[in-house]
Each structure stands twice: as C-alpha cells, then as structure tokens.
Amino acid sequence: MNGFDDLLAANRQFASTFNLGGFDGVAKAGVGLVTCMDSRIDPLRMLGLFHGDAKMFRNPGGRVTEAALEALVLSVHMLNVDRILVMPHTKCAMASRSEAEMHEILNEKTGQDTTWQPIHVIKDQVAALRQDVMKVRSHPLIPHSVSVGGFLYDVDTGLLEQHA
Ligand SMILES: [Zn+2]
Incomplete structure (x- = not known):
C-alpha cells in the first residue's frame, strides 16, 4: 500500500507519547457537531474543546442528513450529548455551484x-441551515431539553454567527 508512509510515521510519533488510553467514548463537554468536511474547519480548536469533548459528524456542506440524524440520536441517548451545533461555513464548495455545474466538472474529470x-x-445556505436545525429540533427521538443551534462559520475570520 503506497501513499501512507508519512502518516504512519506521524502516527508512531503520536503513539509514542499517547496517554489517553482507557478513556470512554462519551462526549465529555456534551457537544454534538454537524459540520462540513472542509479542511479549513478545525472543530475542536475553534470551540475551545479537547480530545473526547465532542461527537462529530461531517459531510459535504455540513447538512443534517438521515445519517446525521442517526448519529445525533445515538449521541444524545448513549454518548452524553445535550447541545448540538449545526455548522456550515462560508465559501463552501457545495453552496457555490449548481448540481449541473458540479456534474459538468465531474464528467470532465472522470470522462x-x-x-x-x-x-x-x-x-441558500442560511435557509438550508434553518431547515436543518428544525429537522433536529423536531426529531421525535431528540428531546426538547437538548439545545440545538445553527451557526455559519466564517473561514476568513474564524468567527461563528448564529442563524437558528
Ligand atoms: Zn464546505
């Protein structure tokens, strides 16, 4: 298998000082996060969180999909989550082109x-965010005691702005 050598070397380095073994898998800070797969998002650091604090679900656009809801239901009932952030971001590729334009690019790349x-x-990112937050709030298996917020992350300033 090629292409992983640098990562495996870094992992051995990481493991050489690893002292977090035996830790359980609950979200210590009670945080559940749905966000984009974008490489400009560093979810823990941007929220002042650390290893073990949060459950994270990432996909293109940071959307509340069926799979995201599955993750959130499990997070709330089995993993200590009592506050959920839905967090898309500015300059997201998923909000920059139409589906036809995306397919044009993929058709070209793949032939x-x-x-x-x-x-x-x-x-419309803000409209989609409000809908996504409603999907979580109105889910029959997510109790009203769970706080659910929708935030747009600005990849140029590092700031979150609440929209829902
Ligand atoms: Zn994105």
Whole structure:
C-alpha cells in the first residue's frame, strides 16, 4: 500500500507519547457537531474543546442528513450529548455551484457521465441551515431539553454567527 508512509510515521510519533488510553467514548463537554468536511474547519480548536469533548459528524456542506440524524440520536441517548451545533461555513464548495455545474466538472474529470451520483448542492445556505436545525429540533427521538443551534462559520475570520 503506497501513499501512507508519512502518516504512519506521524502516527508512531503520536503513539509514542499517547496517554489517553482507557478513556470512554462519551462526549465529555456534551457537544454534538454537524459540520462540513472542509479542511479549513478545525472543530475542536475553534470551540475551545479537547480530545473526547465532542461527537462529530461531517459531510459535504455540513447538512443534517438521515445519517446525521442517526448519529445525533445515538449521541444524545448513549454518548452524553445535550447541545448540538449545526455548522456550515462560508465559501463552501457545495453552496457555490449548481448540481449541473458540479456534474459538468465531474464528467470532465472522470470522462464519464456522473449524473447518477447525487451531489447535494445548497442554494441558500442560511435557509438550508434553518431547515436543518428544525429537522433536529423536531426529531421525535431528540428531546426538547437538548439545545440545538445553527451557526455559519466564517473561514476568513474564524468567527461563528448564529442563524437558528
Ligand atoms: Zn464546505
């Protein structure tokens, strides 16, 4: 297997001073987070959190999908989560192009018809965020005692702005 050597070397370095073994898997700070897979997002550090503090679910756009809801239900009932942040971000590729434009790029890159692969682009990020927060708040298995907020992360300033 090629292409992983640097990562495995870094992992051995990491493990050489690793002292977090035996820790359970609950979210110590009670935080559940749904955010984008974007590499500009450093979820723990941006919220002042540390190893073990949060349950995180990431996908393109930071959307509350069926899989995200599954993760949140488990997080609330089995993993100590009592506050949930839904957190898309500015300059997100998923909110920058239409699905047709995304498929055009993929068709070009792959040399094949990619329209069978759904690409869930976002037309209006704030509207989508409010809908996503409602999906969590109104989920029958997520109790009202859980705080749910929708925040847009600005990748240029590092600040969060609450929209829901
Ligand atoms: Zn994104």
